[in-house]
Amino acid sequence: MNREIKLINIKEEILSENKGLADKIRERFEKKKVFYLNIMGSPGSGKTSLIMKTIEALGGRYRMAVIEADIDSLVDSEKVAAMGISTVQIHTGGFCHVDANMVEKAIESLPIDELDLVILENVGNLVCPAESDTGAFKNVAILSVPEGDDKPLKYPLMFSVADVLVINKLDYLHMSNYNTQRVMKRVKALNGGIHFFPLSCETSDGLAPWISWLEHEISSIRA
Amino acid sequence: MHELSVTSSIFEIVEKHAVNNHAKRVVAVNLEIGALSDLKNEWIQRYFDLLSAGTVAEGARLMITRVPAVFRCNQCQQLFEIISFITEELLCRQCPSEDIVMISGKEYHIKDMEAEI
Numbered sequence: 397m398n399r400e401i402k403l404i405n406i407k408e409e410i411l412s413e414n415k416g417l418a419d420k421i422r423e424r425f426e427k428k429k430v431f432y433l434n435i436m437g438s439p440g441s442g443k444t445s446l447i448m449k450t451i452e453a454l455g456g457r458y459r460m461a462v463i464e465a466d467i468d469s470l471v472d473s474e475k476v477a478a479m480g481i482s483t484v485q486i487h488t489g490g491f492c493h494v495d496a497n498m499v500e501k502a503i504e505s506l507p508i509d510e511l512d513l514v515i516l517e518n519v520g521n522l523v524c525p526a527e528s529d530t531g532a533f534k535n536v537a538i539l540s541v542p543e544g545d546d547k548p549l550k551y552p553l554m555f556s557v558a559d560v561l562v563i564n565k566l567d568y569l570h571m572s573n574y575n576t577q578r579v580m581k582r583v584k585a586l587n588g589g590i591h592f593f594p595l596s597c598e599t600s601d602g603l604a605p606w607i608s609w610l611e612h613e614i615s616s617i618r619a
Numbered sequence: 620m621h622e623l624s625v626t627s628s629i630f631e632i633v634e635k636h637a638v639n640n641h642a643k644r645v646v647a648v649n650l651e652i653g654a655l656s657d658l659k660n661e662w663i664q665r666y667f668d669l670l671s672a673g674t675v676a677e678g679a680r681l682m683i684t685r686v687p688a689v690f691r692c693n694q695c696q697q698l699f700e701i702i703s704f705i706t707e708e709l710l711c712r713q714c715p716s717e718d719i720v721m722i723s724g725k726e727y728h729i730k731d732m733e734a735e736i
Binding site for chain 1: 640735
């Protein structure tokens, strides 16, 4: 007997379940008036360094916590915890990015009522984290000078989903042919609303505008 | 590994619709994925085969249509496609302004599926 083949309409977003969960996380942080930031970038681009510089600058004024995601290690969370900041470690167990489900579990162990700012350090790569909504209010991508100025050409998705691009390791500029203007022009065409912060976590040059942007975001969520 | 989480979501949606429609077997699934995605068709299919083994979706073929990366110029409203982000300048093809906005290329969408009822 021939069975009937039927066309079943689906019309669903593949990532809708994760998006739904991410929206719930955003709502929860919004209610608690806690600003939640997702930081993405390659291994070695300076994600942990930027977080540590941010803790140094804002730790005295705001109550902060950091969610550290790693495939399988504690190195970054130990560095952050050593600065006296609440830290939750997510081990993605081989997964190349953090999804909303992992964040939901991680925030269970955070004292949300006693916080002003939560920073998620995503798994280091420029591909997978761009595809997964973590529930953060803002997404920050870091691209460091030694990685080369062609990265927006190779990983356009990451640079098109980020709200902020931090160009780190400006202190390396003099020994490379990295063209900051070229990067910003290219990324602007992909993503018109993006904010740029060229800086160096090593020398602290350019950190002030990043810190004031973050302070502005923290106060907007409280208003 | 990268394709696994997206493929798990595809499988869950397919299985849900198969159950709702009392399907005996899913034959094919039509997906629309944006050109900016780095997901590889071959790996999506491989992971789907692993996830669907022993289920109503076992053996289903994933038909993946890539949605082109299309930009619109904010100055002259011209639409144009970027095929290679590596070699092409991000400029309007007509005027040539840099004030452009991406209007497609980031889709992750399941359109429909063919199933034996």
